[in-house]
Amino acid sequence: MSKADTIGLILSYGYAFSLLFSIEKLGEKLNWQSFFTRKLIHMAAGMWVWAIVFIFDHWYIGIIPFATFIVLNYYFYKKRSFAKMDEEDATPGTVYFAVSITLLFLLFWRTNGSLIHLIIALASVMAMTLGDAAAALFGFYYGKRRVRHFSSSRTLEGTLSMFLFSFIAIFITMTLVLSSSLNQDGVELSLSLRVFSSLAAAAAAAIAEAFSPKGSDNLTVPLIVAGALYLLLS
Numbered sequence: 001m002s003k004a005d006t007i008g009l010i011l012s013y014g015y016a017f018s019l020l021f022s023i024e025k026l027g028e029k030l031n032w033q034s035f036f037t038r039k040l041i042h043m044a045a046g047m048w049v050w051a052i053v054f055i056f057d058h059w060y061i062g063i064i065p066f067a068t069f070i071v072l073n074y075y076f077y078k079k080r081s082f083a084k085m086d087e088e089d090a091t092p093g094t095v096y097f098a099v100s101i102t103l104l105f106l107l108f109w110r111t112n113g114s115l116i117h118l119i120i121a122l123a124s125v126m127a128m129t130l131g132d133a134a135a136a137l138f139g140f141y142y143g144k145r146r147v148r149h150f151s152s153s154r155t156l157e158g159t160l161s162m163f164l165f166s167f168i169a170i171f172i173t174m175t176l177v178l179s180s181s182l183n184q185d186g187v188e189l190s191l192s193l194r195v196f197s198s199l200a201a202a203a204a205a206a207i208a209e210a211f212s213p214k215g216s217d218n219l220t221v222p223l224i225v226a227g228a229l230y231l232l233l234s
Contacts (some may be wrong), residue, residue, distance in 0.1 A: 205221050
């Protein structure tokens, strides 16, 4: 394990626990709804994958933080450790969140490996991080047209927000990675391919989110987006 890996682990756990406790306390002080607090943590936690791919020297060390949070999040969920974020009908969505990120990076991320595979992993997480959060927030605060199916329901406004923000997140992720120091081999993707694949993957994300049982979209959305991007970009 390199020095960078050690620093990465320290920073990852420090960031995660600081995030949990600081936003929990801030939510209590400002009297935020537990729903809003959860989504804020959801977005901030998901964004940490960017730090992981730049900090760690070895991919198998880099996936450890999210992998350990599978167990930790399950413990927090069962014990209702963070009262401001937990509701009576809370689902193990945070567990699925950690599972999906761990699985995606286990499958697609290798330090100095395929840039396209790295894009797939990052873009899939960003669709979940930003798209899913936007769908939940817009649906909760502005949703008027509700559609019920299976064991849950969604709003049209939330689904449209999911599509829009997923498209933006996926497209920006592709563009940033291609123009970053991660692209050591000069890999190129045309603008038309980036736009088309982002639109197609965003549509898949919106459909997956709309039809997933409550809480499970943290698992279904990133995996389905990854599958779509793999077919389109590989």
